[in-house]
Amino acid sequence: MEGVTEPTMTPETAATSSGQPLEDRVNNRSQRPSSDAFKAFMSSQWAPASQELPPVDEVAACAAGRRRAISEAFPGERLVLPAGPLKVRSNDTDYMFRPHSAFAHLTGLGVDHEPDAVLVLEPVDPGTGDDGGNHRATLYFRPLAGRDTEQFYANSRSGEFWIGKRPTLAQLRAQLALPTADLDELEVALTKNVGEPSIGGTRIRLVRDVDPAVDALVDTARINTAINPEEVDLSADDARDGVLSEALSELRLVKDPWEVGQMRSAVAATVEGFADVVRALPRAIAHHRGERIVEGTFAAHARAEGNGLGYETIAAAGDHATTLHWITNNGQVREGELLLLDAGVEADSLYTADVTRTLPVSGTFSPVQRKVYQAVLDAADAAFAVARPGVRFRDIHTAAMKVLAERLVEWGLLDVAVEEILSPEGQQHRRWMPHGTSHHLGLDVHDCAQARAELYLDGLLQEGMVFTIEPGLYFKADDLAVPEEYRGIGVRIEDDVLVTAEGTTNLSAALPRTPEAVEAWMAELAD
Structure with a gap:
């Protein structure tokens, strides 16, 4: 306003204008007394603090x-x-x-x-x-x-x-x-x-x-x-x-037996959390931000059964499932669409699971949803088939990508030979599968991230390693490179895998994986 001079405030005047330093102003809300009588009374008449020593942790x-x-x-x-x-x-x-x-x-x-x-x-x-x-x-x-x-x-x-x-x-x-x-x-x-x-x-x-x-x-x-x-x-x-x-x-690339036990516990709690989400689907469908119902349901379970979430939950319905790290989770959950849930419980020890399932919201896959889902499942199974001690970590990804490239050609989405697609000069399939198939898992959801490539990507699988297998296909709603029937479909299937002397153990196998088993499981939980 004309004729009015705005006051100039500096850090010095802010601290001295009231005579109270800035760092002390937090105490304004608590209104803590400062009298000697209060201090003397607060420090007296307390039962002795326990000096009992705990047993040694396992x-x-x-x-x-x-x-x-x-x-x-x-x-x-x-x-x-x-x-x-x-x-x-x-x-x-x-x-x-x-x-x-x-x-x-x-x-x-x-x-x-x-x-x-x-x-x-x-x-x-x-x-x-x-x-x-x-x-x-x-x-x-x-x-x-x-x-x-x-x-x-x-x-x-x-x-x-x-x-x-x-x-x-x-x-x-x-x-x-x-x-x-x-x-x-x-x-x-x-x-x-x-x-x-x-x-x-x-x-x-x-x-x-x-x-x-x-x-x-x-x-x-x-x-x-x-x-x-x-x-x-x-x-x-x-x-x-x-x-x-x-x-x-x-x-941390190879877990000791105690760590493996923690991973098993985190995955088991995560499996239970996925079941809670399926039970909550009617509430999610009825809510204008149903993804938040999904997110909140899993978060409540994770907090009750563990330390909390191992990472921000991806509760992605419909086209949101084609955004790899969709954590805004403010969309609707609609009948007839898919819900991609990527979530993990972190145990009190801080070891976390990392599991993804893609669920038909209505309880039944449509024909095109089932086709895409089956392709991703077949890619995951191909990755499982090669994972064993002595195999290079990167070979897991290679096995999954071969299956997906073959399906994309079979469906007419790519008019290129599979061998060319998979070559370094090709890679056209990565438009719809842009991430890696596997990552190590443990204290961090993306564990061992500072390890050298020769011990990670080019490293040989060893007994005690824990990692994910998680291929996917993501066809965005505005992707004109695919027929309309595919658009808005995102599918990822992610399991947590332990390398054993004989091969691998799927730690998250208690969650259904095939489309038929997913539908039956959802129907059972809905009863």
């Missing part, structure tokens, strides 16, 4: 074996694996905490334990470390605050009044069979004697981009302890850090 021995394996790969170097900090969702509220997968793998900690924790493997003389390895491991975390401290009732991120009880150093040490230390000791532990081995220092390798505070601490230590700080090449350190992340990812 995973502890497995985690120790994983630490020993990574210790063998990096003798003489300090290895630093942060869990990561809490992440802000909005203003002063956080997302539920989930530790970095490498940290979870080497400690055995799952669910929402210990934000800001850091696992440090300190080098020792070869063979004198944990289990005869080259390192001694210590878990640094923030221990339970005493009830005589203000943090007990005032800290909404770590205070017992706000988030519940947390373990003591001794309790977590007993649970994991792993030495623990107060997080306040971390800086000294990380920065002592940092330097190149050639000058008697200890080289650090860090899992980067997990905790910015730890990244900064390590980088500062590298610079401050250098003979010529201005000549420090942090990019070379980054490259060495990348080798650690690579090794940690490759360590």
Whole structure:
């Protein structure tokens, strides 16, 4: 408005205009008293906190074996694996905490334990470390605050009044069979004697981009302890850090028996969640955003039976099923169309399933839907047929693609020889099947993602590997390269597969796969 001068507000005036620093204003909503009488009363008359030590977790021995394996790969170097900090969702509220997968793998900690924790493997003389390895491991975390401290009732991120009880150093040490230390000791532990081995220092390798505070601490230590700080090449350190992340990812390519048990549990819970969705289909059909009913039904089951979702659910009905990562889930679920449900329960251990089924909403496939579905199923079965120890991982994809290329030619959608389609110069079929047929599965839904191609794509299948087999065909509603009858049909069938000494086990086989079995299963659940 003319004649009115807008006030100029700077960070300094914002903090001082009311005399209250910005960082303290979060307490305005809680209206916490600050009187000495209140503080004295809050710190008194509490029953003693339990000092009982828990039994050793079953995973502890497995985690120790994983630490020993990574210790063998990096003798003489300090290895630093942060869990990561809490992440802000909005203003002063956080997302539920989930530790970095490498940290979870080497400690055995799952669910929402210990934000800001850091696992440090300190080098020792070869063979004198944990289990005869080259390192001694210590878990640094923030221990339970005493009830005589203000943090007990005032800290909404770590205070017992706000988030519940947390373990003591001794309790977590007993649970994991792993030495623990107060997080306040971390800086000294990380920065002592940092330097190149050639000058008697200890080289650090860090899992980067997990905790910015730890990244900064390590980088500062590298610079401050250098003979010529201005000549420090942090990019070379980054490259060495990348080798650690690579090794940690490759360590998860083969699952130990405890991990396989966790995968079985996650898949079993996922199968039950799919049944819940089928039972909820009438509600989904009646709702203007039926995909949200599907999503919410599975999410409720995942939260009740596990830690929650392993990834954002794809509840894609109709043409939405042709969008590979459709997670908006705000569409209608209509009779006569298909529902592609791609979902997985994450266990409390953080191991996740990843399963997809494509369901006829009305309970019965139409002829063209059945034709497309059967082609995808045949491709999946071809992939299963070749999967066994000693086969290259990429051969699973090759087997599935051959079937799909043959069907696309048979249907007249491609007027090219199958051999040409499958050649590197061809690949026309990938218009309708643009993703890979398989990926490793475990702590991450796309597990082992930093592994080298020669151990992943070109790696040989080994007993204990767990991965998906998930071919699909996706004909978008506006795809003029296919006849109208195909448009708007998206089909994916995804199973979770364990490599055994004899071949493979389909961990998700309890979910029907053939069109006849899917229809019968849906009819049974509808009764």
